Amino acid sequence: MMNKVILTGGGSAGHVTVNLALIPKFREAGWQVEYIGSENGIEKQLIEPLGDVRYYGIATGKLRRYLDWQNVKDPFKVVKGAFQAYRLIRKRKPDVVFSKGGFVSVPVVLGAWLNRVPVIIHESDLTPGLANRIAIPFAKAVCTTFPETEQHLDKGKARYVGAVVREELAHGRADKGRMICGFTKHKPVLLIMGGSLGARKINETVKAALSRLTERFQVVHLCGKGQVDPAIKHHSYKPFEYLNEELPDVLAMADIVLSRAGSNSIFEFLSLKKPMLLVPLTKEQSRGDQILNAQSFEKSGFCEVLYEENMTPLSLAESLEKLYANRETYIRNMEGQRRQDALEQLFELITETAAAGGK
Structure with a gap:
C-alpha cells in the first residue's frame, strides 16, 4: 500500500515554502501527498496548480493583534475547521501529518491527534508563533531552523534541523x-x-x-x-x-x-x-x-x-x-556558514515517524 502524508500550513507564503520543498521528496519516494489548507488562502493558490496534490479547504480563523468583531467569530471557525479536519483525516487515513504553521494548521493538528495520526511540526522563526504554541502539545516532534529555538520548547520534542531551502x-x-x-x-x-x-x-x-x-x-x-x-x-x-x-x-x-x-x-x-x-x-x-x-x-x-x-x-x-x-x-x-541538509533530515524524520505510527 502506498504511504500517504497530509501537509498543512498557510496564511502567508512562508507557511507554504517548506511544504513545497518537501513535495518533490515525497513524490520521488512514491508517497501520496494531500494538503489541507484554508478555503481561499495563498496556500490554495500555490498548491492547487501542482495537479497531483489533492487540496482540501477547511474553515479557519486567526487571532488579530487589534480589536475586531472577527475575534469573536473566529474561535467558532476554528472549532468548525477542527471537525472538518477530523472527518477528512479519518476518511483519508494518512500515515503522518506535517504542519508548517499558520492558523489553518491548528484544526488540522487537532484533527490528526483525535485520529491518533502522528504529527510533525516545523517552526521557522527563532521563537514559536501562537499557532505552533497551541499545536505543539499535540505533536510528536518540533523541527527548528534556529538552534536557539530549542530553549523555548520541551527538550524531548525539539529537533534542530536548520533551514529548509527549496532545491x-x-x-x-x-x-x-x-x-x-x-x-x-x-x-x-x-x-x-x-x-x-x-x-x-x-x-x-x-x-x-x-x-x-x-x-x-x-x-x-x-x-x-x-x-x-x-x-x-x-x-x-x-x-x-x-x-x-x-x-x-x-x-x-x-x-x-x-x-x-x-x-x-x-x-x-x-x-x-x-x-x-x-x-x-x-x-x-x-x-x-x-x-x-x-x-x-x-x-x-x-x-x-x-x-x-x-x-x-x-x-x-x-x-x-x-x-x-x-x-x-x-x-x-x-x-563561512556551515550548511547541513535540513530538507533530508526533515524528510527522514517524517518517514520514520510515519513508520512508527502512533507509538
Whole structure:
C-alpha cells in the first residue's frame, strides 16, 4: 500500500515554502501527498496548480493583534475547521501529518491527534508563533531552523534541523532572469521582496525613492497581490505581483536583496549568498519574530537592518547603496556558514515517524 502524508500550513507564503520543498521528496519516494489548507488562502493558490496534490479547504480563523468583531467569530471557525479536519483525516487515513504553521494548521493538528495520526511540526522563526504554541502539545516532534529555538520548547520534542531551502532555487540562471525582466549585464540588479503580507510600507517607500534607485540599480520588484502600479514605467524597473517558476532565475540575477525578515526567505537568500537589507515587521504588525530573525542575521554579518520606523526614501536608498558597496564582505561571511541538509533530515524524520505510527 502506498504511504500517504497530509501537509498543512498557510496564511502567508512562508507557511507554504517548506511544504513545497518537501513535495518533490515525497513524490520521488512514491508517497501520496494531500494538503489541507484554508478555503481561499495563498496556500490554495500555490498548491492547487501542482495537479497531483489533492487540496482540501477547511474553515479557519486567526487571532488579530487589534480589536475586531472577527475575534469573536473566529474561535467558532476554528472549532468548525477542527471537525472538518477530523472527518477528512479519518476518511483519508494518512500515515503522518506535517504542519508548517499558520492558523489553518491548528484544526488540522487537532484533527490528526483525535485520529491518533502522528504529527510533525516545523517552526521557522527563532521563537514559536501562537499557532505552533497551541499545536505543539499535540505533536510528536518540533523541527527548528534556529538552534536557539530549542530553549523555548520541551527538550524531548525539539529537533534542530536548520533551514529548509527549496532545491530548485540553486538552479536558477542569471541570463534567463535578465531575459524575463529585460535587463542588461552592465548595471547591478536589486531584488525587492516585500512578502505576501506586509509589503505596503516597503512598496510606498520604494515608489518614493525609485528615481534614485534606478540611477544606480536595475530594480525587480515583487509587490504582492494587487500592488503593481501600472502608472510606473521605467526601463530599469520591472514589477510583478509575485513569481513562482521564474523566481530561481530572478534570484540568480540579483546582486542584492531588499526584504522583510521572514525566516524562510532570509535563509534562502543566505543559501544563495545574496547580501540583504532587511526591514522586519514592527511589533505593532507582528509578534516581533522578524525583528529577532533580522538581529540574528545582523549579528552573524549576513545583512544590514533598517527598522521600519527609520525607513524613509532617503534612508532606504542610502542603506541599499551602502549594502552594495560592502557586498563582498557579506558574501564572505555567508560563505563561512556551515550548511547541513535540513530538507533530508526533515524528510527522514517524517518517514520514520510515519513508520512508527502512533507509538
